[in-house]
Amino acid sequence: MSFKTDYNTQSSVYFYSIHPIRKDAVLCDEWLITSDKPFFEKLSEEETRDFFETAKNYFAENYGEENIAYASVHLDESTPHMHLGVVPFQDGKLSSKAMFNKEELKKIQDDLPKYMGEYGFDLERGELNSEAKHKTVAEFKQEMASKELEKQLVKEYGAPEYINETTGEFYDRIEYHNFTEFPREENLGQVARETTYQEKLGWVKWQQKEQLQTLEFSKTPLEEEIRALNEVLREKYEELDKIELRTSESLSELSKAEGYINTLEEHSNALESKIGGLENEYLRLAKQNARLSDLKIMSEKELAEIQAKKGMFGKEYVELTKEQFEKLKGLIYRSKHLVHQKELENNQLRQQMPLKRSKNGFEESLQRAKEESKGESIDRLKSEIRGLKNENSILRQQNDKMFSKLKELMPDKVLNNFISELKSIKPIVKIVKRVIEKGLGL
Missing domain, CATH: 3.30.930.30 (BirA Bifunctional Protein; domain 2)
Incomplete structure (x- = not known):
């Protein structure tokens, strides 16, 4: 209301x-x-x-x-x-x-x-x-507002509170006190008073204008500095792009190195498989050698003691002791068993051979087949050994290249563990190689 x-x-x-x-x-x-x-x-x-x-x-x-x-x-x-x-x-x-x-x-x-x-x-x-x-209320309020603004101009902007009317020089409170209480000779006859609101405002505007001009003068070198900083920033971005490119290339090389490692692992697995086959062959030959050794269970001296004697009708016969008879009986049994084992092994070798032979003529050419099988087995083993040598040489060359890469990309501890695993299979290969070469007379 x-x-x-x-x-x-x-x-x-x-x-x-x-x-x-x-x-x-x-x-x-x-x-x-x-x-x-x-x-x-x-x-x-x-x-x-x-x-x-x-x-x-x-x-x-x-x-x-x-x-x-x-x-x-x-x-x-x-x-x-x-x-x-x-x-x-x-x-x-x-x-x-x-x-x-x-x-x-x-x-x-x-x-x-x-x-x-x-x-x-x-x-x-x-x-x-x-x-x-x-004064009207409006006039009084305006006057009060002006006084409040004058205080702000003095407090916040340092506007002068006094002015020399003769010279136009501005004074602060201390300078005004000295002017009135301790006047100099050259100031005699001069008058100083409080500055008006408009004078304070004009002084602040003049100061702001001076500061603005100072800022304008300082603007140019700042702009030059900003341009220089922008140029440095541009160079840094270019350098960052190069670093990212080198990082990408390094990642690509790392991927290739991982491919080399996978290849080596595949070759290592293949080598282990072949070594396993050679170990089986070595065991087979060792068993065969043991069976052949069993044939020599009777020494030459014991055989020499067994002499033929003539009977009543002039026929020769051999008189054996019970111990000699048992040994000879065992020898015959083992010989038959060995022949049977050899026949089984030859059948297995014949099934693996690529040659097509007639089944009907196998019994007539058994001995010849045995000799041929033996020769072909030796040739096949020699061929495999040569292949292993070549493959080992290739692997060694690839290892040299791979190790130079791995030294750059892998930590020393991881690299040394990997090398140790590869070296651990070398003694097995050498042992098997010597056994086979010795058994084949290479």
């Missing part, structure tokens, strides 16, 4: 007005209650509030408590003050001119300082018959 609407409602209840309110009527007179800044600096915050409460009571006692529309105190600005609204309603009429005429205003100027003094607030009456004009 607006003040005018609220007032219209109250007037019908309290003031018994039967006349409508004019559109140009003054509904409320606003008073600005304040003093100078040094006065309030002596008061505490509580005393300041008491000051404004006492001033409000003066208007309430003289113009009616019911006519006090509002009282708003402001303590957060440069100078504390109170906005007091009084409804000019008297004798059932709303008239600002009748209530606050010229004589009434002089009376307030005389009585208010006395009233405030009774409550301990030392105020002086304004100059009597002064030519000074009363």
